[in-house]
Amino acid sequence: MQRRYRIGTRGSRLALIQANEVARRIALALHAPVEEVTEIVVISTAGDRVQDRALSEIGGKGLFTEEIEEQLADARIDVAVHSMKDMPTLLPEGLVIDCLLERADPRDAFLSSKANSLMSLPQGAVVGTSSLRRAAQVRARRPDVTVVPFRGNVDTRLKKLADGVADATLLAMAGLTRMDLLECVTAPLSPEELLPAVAQGAIGIERRAADDEAAHLLEKLHHTETGLRVAAERAFLAVLDGSCRTPIAALAEISGDHMRLRTMILTPDGAEIHETEREGLAADAVLLGQDAGEELKGRAGPHFFDTV
Numbered sequence: 001m002q003r004r005y006r007i008g009t010r011g012s013r014l015a016l017i018q019a020n021e022v023a024r025r026i027a028l029a030l031h032a033p034v035e036e037v038t039e040i041v042v043i044s045t046a047g048d049r050v051q052d053r054a055l056s057e058i059g060g061k062g063l064f065t066e067e068i069e070e071q072l073a074d075a076r077i078d079v080a081v082h083s084m085k086d087m088p089t090l091l092p093e094g095l096v097i098d099c100l101l102e103r104a105d106p107r108d109a110f111l112s113s114k115a116n117s118l119m120s121l122p123q124g125a126v127v128g129t130s131s132l133r134r135a136a137q138v139r140a141r142r143p144d145v146t147v148v149p150f151r152g153n154v155d156t157r158l159k160k161l162a163d164g165v166a167d168a169t170l171l172a173m174a175g176l177t178r179m180d181l182l183e184c185v186t187a188p189l190s191p192e193e194l195l196p197a198v199a200q201g202a203i204g205i206e207r208r209a210a211d212d213e214a215a216h217l218l219e220k221l222h223h224t225e226t227g228l229r230v231a232a233e234r235a236f237l238a239v240l241d242g243s244c245r246t247p248i249a250a251l252a253e254i255s256g257d258h259m260r261l262r263t264m265i266l267t268p269d270g271a272e273i274h275e276t277e278r279e280g281l282a283a284d285a286v287l288l289g290q291d292a293g294e295e296l297k298g299r300a301g302p303h304f305f306d307t308v
């Protein structure tokens with residue numbers, strides 16, 4: 001009998017779109033109707049329930065994953081679908097993510113009815129974002145701008161922008177693309193303007209390490225190039241991940257067998273920025289990421305992470 005894969009996911013519109021995409025691909029790989037071989041299991045997480053505070057205040061990474069990983073470990077679900085940028089660097093013992101779908105556009109988008117770009121926003125404009133990384137980079141580029149917290153799912157944030165709570169906001173191109181909201185984008189931000197989050201735009205599928213049948217299936221869904229890019233960025237993150245309150249950004253790109261990795265850490269006020277780049281063989285992804293991480297850790301000094 002063909003096994004039915006229970007796919008665990010958060011319940012946000014974006015999360016459900018991503019989980020349904022994974023279900024579709026699992027069904028294709030098994031040459032079977034999607035409703036026969038998959039079932040979507042919606043799991044509420046702490047990150048979904050707490051809406052009134054910045055995520056960095058209540059614990060940051062792990063908030064969107066803990067309950068889902070518990071159910072996976074207990075075999076109440078078979079696989080879990082995650083936005084890789086929301087994943088802590090270390091997974092719980094017994095769980096692995098070795099299946100990544102092809103990465104979407106990793107850039108952030110600038111959304112505003114007041115200006116065409118971050119640099120042309122009027123003096124003293126208000127930018128809504130609860131992302132420390134986005135806020136810090138906005139402050140670095142535009143010290144005159146006021147950043148206000150903007151939490152909630154993508155639809156909620158778009159509503160706040162439409163209601164005039166802020167003059168502009170920043171959201172991941174990947175999420176907006178998947179939600180068919182690209183018409184809301186004023187302009188994508190180049191990596192030079194705003195370096196994306198580690199693994200932004202990549203969807204990962206988590207499973208129990210011991211589940212060989214799932215491993216065999218998921219192997220067919222894995223996108224190798226995305227895997228290398230995410231490996232480089234997450235290796236960088238792992239070296240620096242002293243605190244989930246530190247703004248960290250990285251983007252790896254591959255052409256042929258060559259990888260270029262751009263990385264950055266900065267203080268939340270954007271006043272102190274450390275950036276470095278690595279180029280090398282894509283096969284050395286993890287080494288490139290670790291090496292960039294060690295350099296920035298050294299340059300920032302032992303007290304950099306204390307200030308935040």
Ligand SMILES: NCc1[nH]cc(CCC(=O)O)c1CC(=O)O
Binds near residue numbers: 154172173175200201
């Ligand atoms: N932090 C929430 C989150 N996690 C993943 C995405 C977008 C999709 C992705 O990056 O794969 C978003 C929304 C956003 O930042 O705009």
